[in-house]
Each structure stands twice: as C-alpha cells, then as structure tokens.
Amino acid sequence: MTTTAGQPSVELAGKVSMPLVGFGTWQLTGRSGYEAVRTALEAGYRLLDTATMYGNEAEVGRAVRDSGVPREDIFITTKLPPDRAGRERETLDASLAALGTDYVDLWLIHWPPSRGAGVATWRAFLAARADGRLRAAGVSNYSTAQLDELIRETGETPAVNQIRWSPALYDGRLVAEHRDRDVVLEGYSAFKNTNLSDPVLTRIAEAHGVTPAQVVLRWHVDHGFVVIPKSGTPERIRSNLDIFGFSLDEGELAEIDGLAG
Template sequence: MTLPSVSLGGPLAMPLLGFGTWQLRGDAAYEAVREALEAGYRHLDTATMYGNEAEVGRAIADSGVPRDEVFVTTKLPPERAGRERETLDASLAALGLDAVDLWLIHWPPRRGGSVAVWREFLVARDEGRAHAVGVSNYDLDDLDELVAATGERPAVNQIRWGPKLYDAKLVAGHRERGVVVEGYSPFKTTNLHDPVLTRIATAHGVDPARVVLRWHVQHGFVVIPKSGTPERIARNAQIGGFVLSDEEMGQIDGLSRLG
C-alpha cells in the first residue's frame, strides 16, 4: 500500500491513512494492530486513556516491521495536566519505545490550563521524546492561544471529522496556521448509505467506506479508521487503487451539514 504522507517538518512525515485503536482492549487490540500492520498500515493511533498502549507496542514489536517505518501517536488526558513527564514516561514504557512520533493533548485542559501543558509538550519534543507535538479537539481560538503564548504551533489538530462535518472555512483556518487536520470517527459521522456515496462507490467498484477514506486523503486530511474485524481492516487499507474526480470530491463536500 503506497499512500501519501504529510510533512510535519524536517524529515518527519505522517501517513495520511492511519489505524485507530479507540475501544480496542487486550488481545483484541493486539490482534487488530497486528492485522493492520499486515494489511500495510504504517500509522497507529493510541492514547493513555485507551488503556491499550502495551498491546499496541507488543504488536509493533512482534510484527517484524522496523520501528522507523511505523508512525506512532499517543495522547495525554487533560486530567494529567501537571503530570506530563510521568505520563509520557508511562506511555513510552508501555509502548516499548524511546520516543513517539506524535504526542497530542487529548482535550483542552480546564480553562486557562492549555498553555502550561503545551510548554511541557515543547520540552518533550525538544528532548527528542516526541518527534512532533500537537493537540486534539481544539478550536481555532485554542490554537491561537498556544501560538500567542509560545510562538510554537501544534503540528496537528485531531478532530471529529467526515464529509458531514466538512467545513471549508475551518480547513482554511488550520492551513493558514500551518496545522494539519487529522480526522477521527470518519464512519460514525457519515451516513454510508447516502445515495451520493453509494453511487460513487459503485462507479469505482468499492464500498462507501473506502470512498470516505479516499475523500480524506485527496483533501490532505489525515484519517484514522478503526475496526476489530480483519476483513474490514484489510479492506479499509485498499484505497490506493482508485481516484475520485474533482466532480465527485465536490459532491461529497456537498454532504456537509453546512451546505
């Protein structure tokens, strides 16, 4: 599977298609990540609050895929504000890694608390324990607060995203700030039975889920579908063999509730 990546600065590149692990626990998490790596995913997304970092790390180690070929993200829960270093230490120990590729603030901490946490994230990045740092579930004002206080922008903002939530102004706002949009819950936010998606899927000989994933990738959005089913894991990875036309992309954009 050869799919594009987005640069996070320097040599660090983040694959646009990743594998999400939310709600996957224990052996199910381990097996799903093994399946994902076997299917060709090279980007894995976990978080402290998911409780599966150890299984993700064990799956990476057992897969035989070289560490430098796998992009790994984890996240700090907002209630761990003030305990950033020990939380990252625990994540790295569980994952069995010296560094993660991307560390995110999972949600904004209580009002006024983001800047202090962000400063600690920048320290972790500068120490090489996280190759890049970013946020999740932040709005544009939240991003501006961090930049105003530190002069440093988050590399990524991971947000709930999909065709129904598409907002061209929000995308433009992120790109003006140099922040990559990463979408989660691409299927939960989408009606996969929508006639627009089913018609486009039929035209390309794929299922609507892959149309949604392809839409993300062609827009330059990072997307992290999750599944515990081997067949779906493999099928969702197969989005490199077709291209949506400009007209089809526009039709999918038009599914937005803002339209």
C-alpha cells in the same frame, strides 16, 4: 502531499513524515486489541493511533515488536489526558514504557485542559520534543481560537489537530483556518456521522467499483486530511487501507463536501 512506503503522507514541521491513513485503536484492548494491531501492520498500515485514556498502549507496543516491522517504519501517536496536565513528564514516561519505545512520533494533548488552551502543558510538550522523546507535538479537539492561544503564547504551532471529522462535518472555513496556520487536520470517527447509504456515496462507489466506506476514506486522502479508521474485523481492517487504486475527481469531491448539513 508526499508518498512514503507507497502510501500518501504529509510532512509535519521538522521534516516528520506522517501517513495520511492510519489505524485507530480506541476500544481495542486485550488480546483482541493486540490481534487487531497485528492485522493492521500486516495489511500495511504504518500509522498507529493510541492514547493513555485507551488503556491499550502495552498491546499496541507488543504488536509492533512482534510484527517484525522496524520501529522506524511505524508512526506511533499517543495522547495526554487533560486531567494529567501538570504531570506531563511522568505520563509520557509511562506511555513510552508501555509502548516499549524511546520515543513517539506524535504526542497530542487529548482535550484542552479545563482552563484555557493549556499553555503550560504545551510548553511541556515542546520541552519533551526538544529532549527527543517525541518527533512532533500536536493537539486534539482544539478550536481555532485555542490553537491561536498556543501559537501566540509560545510562538510554536501544533503540528496536528485531531478532531471529529467526516463528510457530514465538512467545513471549508475550518479547513482553511488550519491550512493558514500550517496545522494538519486529522480526522477521527469518519463513519460515525456518515450515512453510508447516501445516494451520492453509493453512486460514486459504484462508479469506482469500491464501497461507500472506501469512498469516505479516499475523500479524506484526496483532501489531504489524515484519517484513522478503526475496526476489530480483519476483513474491514484490510478493506479500509485498500483505497489507493482509485481517486476522486474535483466534481466528486465537491459532491461529497456538499453532504455537510
């Protein structure tokens, strides 16, 4: 774990620095989506997560341009839908045009294509990276076996695997499998499967003077997981990033790990 712009980050292959806390934009569209991204950037988020399927790349790009934050200071992730396998180049061209940028920092295969792990698509991703249109390439919703298929067939390891993740879904073996392969685990839906009223979370939150939601996000950071909370509420957007004034000790982390069923 390193620090970039005052926030913890992880270094991907190719010396690409990725913030550990980002802003998710699923379901944030139109004017309200634009305003949410502007609020996030003003609050200090420097990782923005979007996707072709979200239908909001144009709003994200406009918010970036209007924010006044230099493009090189913002880490932008977008994703290729599985039904666009075979049309990778045109899909990336459309994403770049909508975002108003010459490159994305991370491009992910959103879900494995219908057949296998999508080796041909992965090769197209690597070609786009070689062309300088993305700084890092990764996947989303992949199993360890599917990661291994890509690695075996191409010799290239996905930088990131973005999966559904929370304390209730914690799996130490899965974490080890990612780390053994040098794949960064990025979690989405941090709160969806979490009982924020759980006594473990409320007790730890009270001890640190924070909210249970902030404890969940700090749990990700202290484990070295990337996390991308989403909200359209300005107060919640700011609160979700206000997690760098405390940390969890090993005992607290272990208690939270134990919430997994």
